[in-house]
Amino acid sequence: MRIVVDLTRCQGYAQCVFLAPEVFRLHGEEGLLYAPAVPDEQLERVRQAAAACPVQAVLLGEEVNPGDR
Amino acid sequence: MTGDPGDGRIVVVGASLAGLRAAEALREEGFTGSLTVVGDEPYPPYDRPPLSKQVLLGEAAADSTGLPMRRNPEAEWRLGVRATGLDPLRKRVTLADGESLPYDRLLIATGTRARPWRNPEEAALDGVFTLRTRDDGAALAERLAAGPQRVLVIGGGFTGSEIASACRERGLEVTVTERGPAPLVGALGGTLSKLAAAMQRNHGVDLRCGVTVTALRGDGGGRFVGADLSDGSRVEADVCVAALGAIRNVEWLADSGLAAGPRGISCDAGCRAFDMYGIVTDDVFVAGDVSRFPHPLFGYQMLSLEHWGNAVAQAAVAAHNMVSPGPLRRPHLAVPTFWSTQFGLNIKSVGVPTYSDHVVIAQGSLEARRLAMVYGYQGRVTAAVTVDMAKSLPYYQHLIETAAPFPPGSGAADRPLAAEIPIPSDVPDPKGLSHGPTVALTGYLPDRRLTVVHPTG
Numbered sequence: 001m002r003i004v005v006d007l008t009r010c011q012g013y014a015q016c017v018f019l020a021p022e023v024f025r026l027h028g029e030e031g032l033l034y035a036p037a038v039p040d041e042q043l044e045r046v047r048q049a050a051a052a053c054p055v056q057a058v059l060l061g062e063e064v065n066p067g068d069r
Numbered sequence: 070m071t072g073d074p075g076d077g078r079i080v081v082v083g084a085s086l087a088g089l090r091a092a093e094a095l096r097e098e099g100f101t102g103s104l105t106v107v108g109d110e111p112y113p114p115y116d117r118p119p120l121s122k123q124v125l126l127g128e129a130a131a132d133s134t135g136l137p138m139r140r141n142p143e144a145e146w147r148l149g150v151r152a153t154g155l156d157p158l159r160k161r162v163t164l165a166d167g168e169s170l171p172y173d174r175l176l177i178a179t180g181t182r183a184r185p186w187r188n189p190e191e192a193a194l195d196g197v198f199t200l201r202t203r204d205d206g207a208a209l210a211e212r213l214a215a216g217p218q219r220v221l222v223i224g225g226g227f228t229g230s231e232i233a234s235a236c237r238e239r240g241l242e243v244t245v246t247e248r249g250p251a252p253l254v255g256a257l258g259g260t261l262s263k264l265a266a267a268m269q270r271n272h273g274v275d276l277r278c279g280v281t282v283t284a285l286r287g288d289g290g291g292r293f294v295g296a297d298l299s300d301g302s303r304v305e306a307d308v309c310v311a312a313l314g315a316i317r318n319v320e321w322l323a324d325s326g327l328a329a330g331p332r333g334i335s336c337d338a339g340c341r342a343f344d345m346y347g348i349v350t351d352d353v354f355v356a357g358d359v360s361r362f363p364h365p366l367f368g369y370q371m372l373s374l375e376h377w378g379n380a381v382a383q384a385a386v387a388a389h390n391m392v393s394p395g396p397l398r399r400p401h402l403a404v405p406t407f408w409s410t411q412f413g414l415n416i417k418s419v420g421v422p423t424y425s426d427h428v429v430i431a432q433g434s435l436e437a438r439r440l441a442m443v444y445g446y447q448g449r450v451t452a453a454v455t456v457d458m459a460k461s462l463p464y465y466q467h468l469i470e471t472a473a474p475f476p477p478g479s480g481a482a483d484r485p486l487a488a489e490i491p492i493p494s495d496v497p498d499p500k501g502l503s504h505g506p507t508v509a510l511t512g513y514l515p516d517r518r519l520t521v522v523h524p525t526g
Contacts, residue, residue: 001137002133002134002135002136002137003137004116004136004137006378006381007118007377007408008376008377008378008406008407008408010408010459011459011460011462012415012459012460027122027410027413027415028410028412028413028414028415028457029413029415029439029457030415030457030459031410031413031414031415032410033119033122033123033126033128033410034123035123035128035129035133036116036119036123036129036133036134036135037129037130037133037134037135059137060137061137061138061139062137062138062141063113063114063135063136063137063138064089064114064135064136064138064146065113066113066146066148068141
């Protein structure tokens with residue numbers, strides 16, 4: 001699974017950083033960096049982080065598989 | 070086309086952020102016909118912003134930034150093949166492998182590519198990079214991980230500054246050269262560019278402004294070893310990144326008759342492409358970095374944006390309009406938004422800061438390195454930039470959208486603004502900078518097209 005954070009929307013509430021600190025981290029006071037490829041053992045935490053984001057900026061999903069229509 | 074806009078054949082040229090989001094939106098809007106997405110890179114759609122941040126820091130692999138789908142667009146993906154031409158009369162896109170794809174409606178989302186160093190021989194030296202694609206990111210990250218003695222970054226725009234920031238965070242020596250007076254001056258104007266310069270120097274960047282690189286030097290064996298600067302000095306370095314801005318991928322449209330030029334493909338507010346006579350088409354749509362569109366908040370001037378958020382928003386509007394009858398179509402009116410994280414600061418922008426004559430610091434201060442700066446043009450709020458104050462940005466977006474007077478009233482401000490005197494925004498002509506602009510107001514006229522007529526017989 002992959003994530004992308006809409007950083008246009010992100011306002012640095014950092015709920016994701018508390019819920020999945022191995023995937024999300026703050027860079028400075030409010031810049032957000034994250035690991036785009038989510039390891040399986042982090043999936044549940046990332047789901048919670050996506051649900052908890054006050055501005056709903058975290059999208060979790062499969063990447064495109066060109067062979068699969 | 071059967072006349073039902075929800076059916077038929079749609080081809081999307083461009084398999085990056087705008088292409089993917091448009092393909093998803095077409096299905097969401099009920100399109101049931103055949104959908105083909107063409108991309109010149111061999112990879113499924115991936116996210117580019119991490120390439121200059123997490124990837125260069127070594128925290129994420131360049132091949133890990135594949136974009137998650139919002140839904141499966143059930144498309145045929147033609148990846149690793151470039152579109153080479155468009156015949157709008159026969160309604161066909163030709164591909165580099167000789168195939169010709171028929172369409173009923175076409176979306177052009179071919180984006181931009183990195184502007185290469187101007188001298189091809191010097192650009193080919195081992196150790197000289199640009200940064201735009203996943204392959205670029207992988208190659209540069211690998212070189213940075215090997216611990217070079219010094220990295221030279223040519224161009225102090227957002228990409229160049231983020232690369233320099235990543236280098237310093239990795240403990241690498243870095244020199245940034247910028248032809249303009251300071252980094253980010255082309256995007257943010259004079260006042261914030263001074264903060265950007267101070268941040269770079271505080272973090273140990275060897276920042277050289279007001280100079281250009283005149284030549285890149287090799288060791289005779291094809292390896293980059295340094296560069297000559299216009300002030301007569303020389304920088305010894307083993308890695309060079311040319312961060313000179315972007316070139317729009319429009320060459321394949323040269324014979325299409327569309328209004329395609331260096332600033333993009335002109336389209337109307339509904340993302341429909343104009344032809345070279347300024348006549349709007351009804352079956353060719355444009356979205357993302359390659360588009361050039363009119364915006365009512367900025368005097369209906371044509372805007373060219375290299376923004377992640379614009380690609381997403383415009384793709385949604387284009388997809389909606391591709392499958393909707395005329396009266397149900399929507400305009401693309403999203404206010405431009407942008408972010409950059411560098412040297413520990415989160416810089417966010419809304420509106421068009423270069424469309425300004427004065428600025429005022431409405432919250433925070435330069436000294437605190439935490440502030441909201443509001444930009445005005447002829448007495449109206451046109452943009453705002455926050456540094457580590459992102460939560461204030463929606464308030465200023467509202468001021469922009471409602472054409473609020475400048476300087477703004479107290480509102481979110483933490484002190485009376487009447488005491489503040491607006492100062493000139495000091496936005497230079499982009500011609501004087503090393504890097505191209507990421508936001509460009511490109512006037513009202515179609516791009517000038519020159520046709521060479523070869524007399525025959």
